[in-house]
Amino acid sequence: MKILTLLGGARKKGSTATVAGWIESELQSMGHEVESIPLQNKDLKGCLACGKCKEVTETVGCIQKDDAIEILDKMVAADLVLFTSPLYFWGLAGPLKTLIDRTFSFYVNYHQPGHASLVEGRRQALLVTGGGPYKNNAEPVFTAFDRLQGPHMAIKSGELYIGGCKTRDDLSEKQKEQAVEFARKIVG
Numbered sequence: 340m341k342i343l344t345l346l347g348g349a350r351k352k353g354s355t356a357t358v359a360g361w362i363e364s365e366l367q368s369m370g371h372e373v374e375s376i377p378l379q380n381k382d383l384k385g386c387l388a389c390g391k392c393k394e395v396t397e398t399v400g401c402i403q404k405d406d407a408i409e410i411l412d413k414m415v416a417a418d419l420v421l422f423t424s425p426l427y428f429w430g431l432a433g434p435l436k437t438l439i440d441r442t443f444s445f446y447v448n449y450h451q452p453g454h455a456s457l458v459e460g461r462r463q464a465l466l467v468t469g470g471g472p473y474k475n476n477a478e479p480v481f482t483a484f485d486r487l488q489g490p491h492m493a494i495k496s497g498e499l500y501i502g503g504c505k506t507r508d509d510l511s512e513k514q515k516e517q518a519v520e521f522a523r524k525i526v527g
């Protein structure tokens with residue numbers, strides 16, 4: 340399977356990148372092709388809501404020419420996209436949220452006859468790490484992710500929350516096992 344990991348965390352050696360690395364290692368050992376894109380230093384402009392992308396059905400029709408275009412094309416070409424992010428104020432980190440907004444360009448006619456999407460049938464999975472003490476800490480993010488597959492016509496293949504981490508030193512062996520198990524699940 341061709342797998343694309345989107346790294347939403349700013350810290351190259353942070354908890355999110357560490358857990359994503361464990362997932363990627365397991366996927367590679369299973370024979371999958373994995374490409375990982377750190378989003379932090381990419382030029383990602385916010386969606387203009389201009390609707391120009393809705394006039395194009397065969398390609399990503401966004402009129403903004405920044406780094407998002409190449410990443411969106413890679414998302415279309417992948418069998419599975421693994422979205423990863425630290426929890427920032429109970430939401431996704433900015434660069435990943437901005438990129439997801441730009442996936443507005445993937446589909447046409449949502450909730451109407453003729454609904455079509457460039458990522459129809461592709462798999463999507465989400466990893467979130469967080470440090471806070473709240474129960475159901477990442478609930479809003481997982482609810483939003485669950486709805487994303489509607490307009491995208493994609494398939495959710497898994498979601499994983501790794502809590503209690505301020506730095507990657509807080510990560511436990513048990514969480515590593517969870518990450519490995521998650522990797523097997525999302526391609527299963």
Ligand SMILES: Cc1cc2nc3c(=O)[nH]c(=O)nc-3n(C[C@H](O)[C@H](O)[C@H](O)COP(=O)(O)O)c2cc1C
Nearest residue numbers: 348353354355425426427428429468469470471504
């Ligand atoms: C700006 C900012 C906002 C944060 N907001 C939350 C939050 O709402 N809930 C939470 O549990 N942790 C929050 N945290 C903690 C991080 O989500 C947590 O430490 C995460 O594992 C960091 O990932 P990283 O090491 O990949 O950067 C926040 C951290 C920062 C810097």
